Amino acid sequence: MSRRNRTRAIRTAQYGMLLAVVLALALAADWGELRRAFFDVEVAKKQFPDVVTTALVNTVIYTVLGFAFGLVLGLLLALMRLSQVPPYRWLAVAYIEFFRGVPALLVFIALGFGVPLAFQVSINQYVTVMLALGLVGAAYMAETIRAGIQAVPRGQTEAARSLGMSPLWAMVSIVIPQAFRIVLPPLANELILLTKDSSLVYLLGLSMDQYELAKFGRDALNQHRSLTPILIAGLFYLAITLPLGHLVRRLEARTAKAR
Amino acid sequence: MGESETTGAAVADAAAIEVRGLRKSFGELEVLRGIDVTVRRGEVVCVIGPSGSGKSTLLRCVNLLEEPTSGTVRVAGTEVTDPEVDIDRVRRRIGMVFQSFNLFPHLTALGNLTIAQRRVLGRGRAEAEEVARHNLRRVGLTDKESGYPAQLSGGQQQRVAIARALSMGPELMLFDEPTSALDPELVGDVLAVMRGLADEGMTMLVVTHEMSFAREVADRVVFMDDGLIVEEGPPEQVVGAPRQARTRAFLSRVLDPAAAGGPESGTARPEPPAEPPGRAPEEVRKRPLR
Numbered sequence: 001m002s003r004r005n006r007t008r009a010i011r012t013a014q015y016g017m018l019l020a021v022v023l024a025l026a027l028a029a030d031w032g033e034l035r036r037a038f039f040d041v042e043v044a045k046k047q048f049p050d051v052v053t054t055a056l057v058n059t060v061i062y063t064v065l066g067f068a069f070g071l072v073l074g075l076l077l078a079l080m081r082l083s084q085v086p087p088y089r090w091l092a093v094a095y096i097e098f099f100r101g102v103p104a105l106l107v108f109i110a111l112g113f114g115v116p117l118a119f120q121v122s123i124n125q126y127v128t129v130m131l132a133l134g135l136v137g138a139a140y141m142a143e144t145i146r147a148g149i150q151a152v153p154r155g156q157t158e159a160a161r162s163l164g165m166s167p168l169w170a171m172v173s174i175v176i177p178q179a180f181r182i183v184l185p186p187l188a189n190e191l192i193l194l195t196k197d198s199s200l201v202y203l204l205g206l207s208m209d210q211y212e213l214a215k216f217g218r219d220a221l222n223q224h225r226s227l228t229p230i231l232i233a234g235l236f237y238l239a240i241t242l243p244l245g246h247l248v249r250r251l252e253a254r255t256a257k258a259r
Numbered sequence: 260m261g262e263s264e265t266t267g268a269a270v271a272d273a274a275a276i277e278v279r280g281l282r283k284s285f286g287e288l289e290v291l292r293g294i295d296v297t298v299r300r301g302e303v304v305c306v307i308g309p310s311g312s313g314k315s316t317l318l319r320c321v322n323l324l325e326e327p328t329s330g331t332v333r334v335a336g337t338e339v340t341d342p343e344v345d346i347d348r349v350r351r352r353i354g355m356v357f358q359s360f361n362l363f364p365h366l367t368a369l370g371n372l373t374i375a376q377r378r379v380l381g382r383g384r385a386e387a388e389e390v391a392r393h394n395l396r397r398v399g400l401t402d403k404e405s406g407y408p409a410q411l412s413g414g415q416q417q418r419v420a421i422a423r424a425l426s427m428g429p430e431l432m433l434f435d436e437p438t439s440a441l442d443p444e445l446v447g448d449v450l451a452v453m454r455g456l457a458d459e460g461m462t463m464l465v466v467t468h469e470m471s472f473a474r475e476v477a478d479r480v481v482f483m484d485d486g487l488i489v490e491e492g493p494p495e496q497v498v499g500a501p502r503q504a505r506t507r508a509f510l511s512r513v514l515d516p517a518a519a520g521g522p523e524s525g526t527a528r529p530e531p532p533a534e535p536p537g538r539a540p541e542e543v544r545k546r547p548l549r
Contacts, residue, residue, distance in 0.1 A: 159361035159420075163321055163375035164425060166352035173374060177365050 055216035067131020074141030099139035112204035148183035280328035292486035305473035308483035339495040354424030362408040369404040394422040414445030431462035
């Protein structure tokens with residue numbers, strides 16, 4: 001067999017295999033059942049507008065709150081990790097290792113039940129959500145930001161210091177702004193992960209008006225005995241994460257050009 | 260630089276830089292093995308020598324980017340090696356120019372020139388920008404103030420870096436191989452700016468491989484090798500007629516790489532127009548800027 005013919009044969013086999021698998025799945029599936037479960041128009045209509053005005057909005061609010069808190073805490077941890085004072089480094093490392101190694105699910109449960117027990121106070125639900133998401137996100141962001149700070153060339157600090165800037169000013173006005181440019185793409189990735197992790201806040205116990213997309217979808221699933229709300233919730237997650245993913249790629253392209 | 264004249268009056272007698280018994284080790288490696296050097300106010304001193312000879316480390320010890328292992332460094336009467344001294348205050352008075360420019364890439368040229376003025380000297384935006392524009396004009400880059408470093412050529416970046424140092428109104432300037440990272444055709448612009456500064460009477464300590472610059476602009480040339488000062492004197496002596504064999508060997512390698520290693524290469528140096536001996540540096544400096 002000539003080389004060209006062999007290439008053609010392999011290509012044909014690959015397409016054929018793909019087609020066979022897709023056809024087999026399509027023929028095996030019960031399309032009627034699928035349509036009734038996932039594409040029930042009546043059930044779908046009932047989800048609006050609450051799925052947007054409550055669930056989507058809450059998902060965004062929780063994510064933004066958690067991300068903002070996590071970013072601040074993550075920056076603090078990154079600076080502690082790089083500190084000259086050993087106990088700060090130990091604390092930061094211990095924190096990062098713990099929250100990176102423990103499932104977010106457990107953190108949420110511990111926070112949701114532990115904090116009210118410990119302090120005998122009921123904190124605002126949004127604050128609890130912010131803490132829970134932020135505490136977990138901070139562990140990941142701290143390592144990202146630390147890597148970013150270390151990626152800023154030493155000469156930048158030297159130039160800042162030789163202009164008479166204090167170590168703090170050099171860090172704040174020269175190193176950190178550049179570090180954030182470097183870590184924007186991974187931070188945006190972290191934002192996508194947090195968007196999905198926000199589905200865990202149901203563990204904290206939410207009232208109806210605090211439902212976010214996943215909890216809202218599951219609630220509607222039980223109520224209507226239909227999987228349609230799950231599909232809708234999934235689509236709305238994609239409506240958040242796909243533009244973010246696009247943003248990440250654009251940021252990556254931009255930083256690649258600027259360097 | 261009117262302001263440095265007035266602040267300098269109090270220490271008019273003091274040397275701008277006074278280095279005594281300076282030693283610096285990195286771990287086992289002793290890079291500086293006892294350096295004594297003095298730079299008087301208004302003087303231009305060039306430090307030459309092979310790579311690894313400790314030139315840059317010496318320069319970096321002057322503004323304490325490297326902490327000396329022992330010895331003292333005085334800058335305009337202040338002992339920078341004294342642990343009680345607020346080094347940030349001293350560094351304001353010392354301009355530093357790096358081989359790799361080290362411009363802040365996230366700021367425009369103007370931003371590079373204003374940030375330390377505002378953060379360190381507490382100048383307002385308007386004043387800082389006025390000083391910055393004045394200094395961009397001095398280095399011939401008036402039209403580049405809104406450009407980011409990545410949009411500038413290497414030569415332009417280095418001139419912005421010089422303007423950035425000047426914007427702090429320094430009493431003296433340190434140059435750490437300022438043209439070594441530049442394409443050959445861009446070297447001239449940077450040297451011209453440095454020459455202009457020398458003409459204005461700026462005190463300068465310059466680590467350089469540009470022998471013609473050292474010969475024409477320096478009041479004094481210091482040749483270093485292996486962590487020690489081997490030879491020191493007016494350029495027509497150190498570069499023009501070196502007494503030490505090591506200096507001759509280095510110069511022959513630098514000035515005529517093709518002849519390097521030849522037994523008489525030290526003496527048979529090709530003769531780019533040498534300065535007539537005894538000519539005063541002030542006269543040398545009257546040459547028109549390139």
